[in-house]
Amino acid sequence: MEARLKTLTLAALLAVPLLAHATDGYFQHGYGVKSQGAGGVGIAYSQDGLAGATNPAGAAFLEDRIDAGITWFSPQRETTITAPNPTAGQYNGNGKSNFYLPELGLIKRLSPDLALGLAIYGNGGMNTQYDKGLPLFGRGQAGVNLEQLFITPSISYKLNEQHSLGLALNYAYQRFSADGLQNFDNANFSTSPGNVTNKGSDSSSGWGVRLGWQGDVLPNLRLGLTWASKIHAGKFEKYKGLFADSGSFDIPASYGAGLAFKASDSLTLAADVERILYGDVASINNPLSNIGNGLGAAGGAGFGWQNVTVYKLGVIYQATPELTLRAGYNHSSQPIPASQTLFNILAPGVIQNHLSLGATYQTSGNGELSVAYTHGFRQKVSGSSSIPASFGGGEANIQLQENILGIAYGWKF
Numbered sequence: 470m471e472a473r474l475k476t477l478t479l480a481a482l483l484a485v486p487l488l489a490h491a492t493d494g495y496f497q498h499g500y501g502v503k504s505q506g507a508g509g510v511g512i513a514y515s516q517d518g519l520a521g522a523t524n525p526a527g528a529a530f531l532e533d534r535i536d537a538g539i540t541w542f543s544p545q546r547e548t549t550i551t552a553p554n555p556t557a558g559q560y561n562g563n564g565k566s567n568f569y570l571p572e573l574g575l576i577k578r579l580s581p582d583l584a585l586g587l588a589i590y591g592n593g594g595m596n597t598q599y600d601k602g603l604p605l606f607g608r609g610q611a612g613v614n615l616e617q618l619f620i621t622p623s624i625s626y627k628l629n630e631q632h633s634l635g636l637a638l639n640y641a642y643q644r645f646s647a648d649g650l651q652n653f654d655n656a657n658f659s660t661s662p663g664n665v666t667n668k669g670s671d672s673s674s675g676w677g678v679r680l681g682w683q684g685d686v687l688p689n690l691r692l693g694l695t696w697a698s699k700i701h702a703g704k705f706e707k708y709k710g711l712f713a714d715s716g717s718f719d720i721p722a723s724y725g726a727g728l729a730f731k732a733s734d735s736l737t738l739a740a741d742v743e744r745i746l747y748g749d750v751a752s753i754n755n756p757l758s759n760i761g762n763g764l765g766a767a768g769g770a771g772f773g774w775q776n777v778t779v780y781k782l783g784v785i786y787q788a789t790p791e792l793t794l795r796a797g798y799n800h801s802s803q804p805i806p807a808s809q810t811l812f813n814i815l816a817p818g819v820i821q822n823h824l825s826l827g828a829t830y831q832t833s834g835n836g837e838l839s840v841a842y843t844h845g846f847r848q849k850v851s852g853s854s855s856i857p858a859s860f861g862g863g864e865a866n867i868q869l870q871e872n873i874l875g876i877a878y879g880w881k882f
Contacts, residue, residue, distance in 0.1 A: 492845055492871065493779045493801045494745055495595050495615070495818050496723070499523075499825075500588070501572060502538045502877035506827015506841030507783030508797020510739040512727025513683060513693030514783070517839075517879055518574025521586040521623035524695040524727075525635030526681035528576045528586040529625040536574040538839070538877025543567055545847075545870050546597050548814045554856055554863030556604040562612060562817070564598030572877065586623040591616070592641070592720070595816045602649055603814065605860065607666065611649025613815045614670075617720065618642050621679070635681040641700050641720055646670045647708060647815075653764060654710070660763040661710030668707035673718065675702035689731040696724040699749060712752040713759075713769040721746045721753065725779075735788070741781040747774040747804055757811055757857075772816055773809025777802045795827035795841070807853035810865040817867040820845040835881035845871035 492498040499509030501519030511520070515527025518536040546562035573589040597612040623637035650666035652658075659665050677700035683693045700720035709716035725743035732738055748754045755771035762768045783797040801821050805813050813819075827841035852864035 492820055492823060492873075493743070493799070494747055494774065494777050494804045495816075496592060496745055497590075498781075498799045498823050498843065500590055501536065501574065502540065502839045502841045502875035503795070503827065503829060505540070505843055505873065505875050506795035506797065506825050506839070507739065507785055508799045508823070508825050509779075509781045510727060510729075510741045510783035510797065512681075512695050512725050512741045512743075513691050514727065514729035514737065514739040514785070515683070517877070518576050518586065519572060519588045519590060520574070520576065521588040521621050521635070521637045521679070522574075522590050522619070524681035524683060524693050525586060525623035525637040525679055526625050526633045526683040526693065526695075528584040528623060528635065529582070529627045529633035530683065531576050531584070532881050533578055534574075534576050534879055534881045536572070536877055536879040538572045538875055540570045540572070540873060540875035541567065542570065543872045544596075546817050547868050548817065549866040550605060550856070551863045551866070554605065554861040556861065557863060560599055560601070560603060560814070562597035562599050562814075564600040564610070564612065565596060568596070582627040584625050586625065586637070588619070588621040588623070590619055590621075592619055595818060597815050597817070599649065606653070606814075607649045607651030609649050611815075613647045614645065615816075616644045623679075625681075632684040633682070637679040637681075639677040639679055639697065639700060640674070641677070641702060642672065642674045643702060643718070643720070644670050644672045645705050645708060645718065647711060650711070658760065658764055659710040660765040660769070661715070664706075664708060664710035664716075665764065666711070671705040671707035673703035673705055675700040675720070677720070691729045693727040693729075694725075696722075698722055699746070710765040712765065713755050713771050714751055714767045715765055718752050719750045721750050735786060737785040739783040739785065741779075743779040743781070745777050745779065748776040757809055770812070772812050773806060774804040774818075775806065777804045791831040793829040795825070795829075797825040797827075799823040799825070803850065805850055805867075807850055808855055810850055810852040810855040810867050811860070813867055814865055817869045819848045819850045819867060819869050820871060821848050822846045837879045839875075839877045839879065841873075841875045843871075843873040845869070845873065
């Protein structure tokens, strides 16, 4: 089974060469085009075959269906290094600016109370490409590329007409590469020189679980809960001199709660709150000050990210029997402290605020076409004691903004 899953994920990654996205840290702001158009809500309000990516309990309340879509991302990444650093200047990380992320969802009911689901989707990712290089880090084109693809089979069961439980397996395949970091590829900084930069792509995979509940606590109010375990992925052996614990890069756990309030026959208001535990993954959380332990060491330096809390608000309006309109807002706390901006020149996942619009149009028969647009507002984190004197001093200021456009087609059967 592992071989078959790897074959499937490799095929998907070859079809879509780069997956890069940084919204709620590096998690997507919503899974499925319908969710994206409503600010990413989905814990208590499942809308399509991607339900299992957020809350597997939601499939029990949906009809048999299949959904296929693709999302375009256009991030704008910039950094400024200030004097007295000898490399002071402005750097543009947009050597690659257009990315495409596929999605596929399926729900099949086995009985009135039991439903199976399958969701295939990307978990965001991070990409920077400084074509003119980063002299502070090394020579030549610089940057990193992280891709994550998930395959999530799920099962959901209705306890009664009001409540359902869901269980999903999360299989994650990830791929990473780094270039232009030669200044760290030596025994002064790394526990494994030669395994820091310019090693091409390396991959790893791992398994986790997701649990969920949805329940109608009032005739017009549904609540939801979800939890996803940390995924202990294999190590990036080619980069064991870069990431803490000899190339370890696990995928953090998350949990959340949501509500969906049916204000009228045509209007639904939904809200989610989610906690993403970046702080439990050493290679993501360890601060730059740990560089004295050596990159690649169990306590080596990481990106210094902290846990984030995400708030999502969505409005879903049934304008006509054929047309559904959506709007939403998504706010995340800041994962990157001002003291940790240096390494995050490579991974500037600083966006905190997103505004979304979406719509679904019933085409003919059981088909429907959905679109969503999201703008991630420009966010800047100015460094504070971010570049040590041994690196030349000064500050590293990073910023990011994004435009996101998704389109999907669904069939009910």
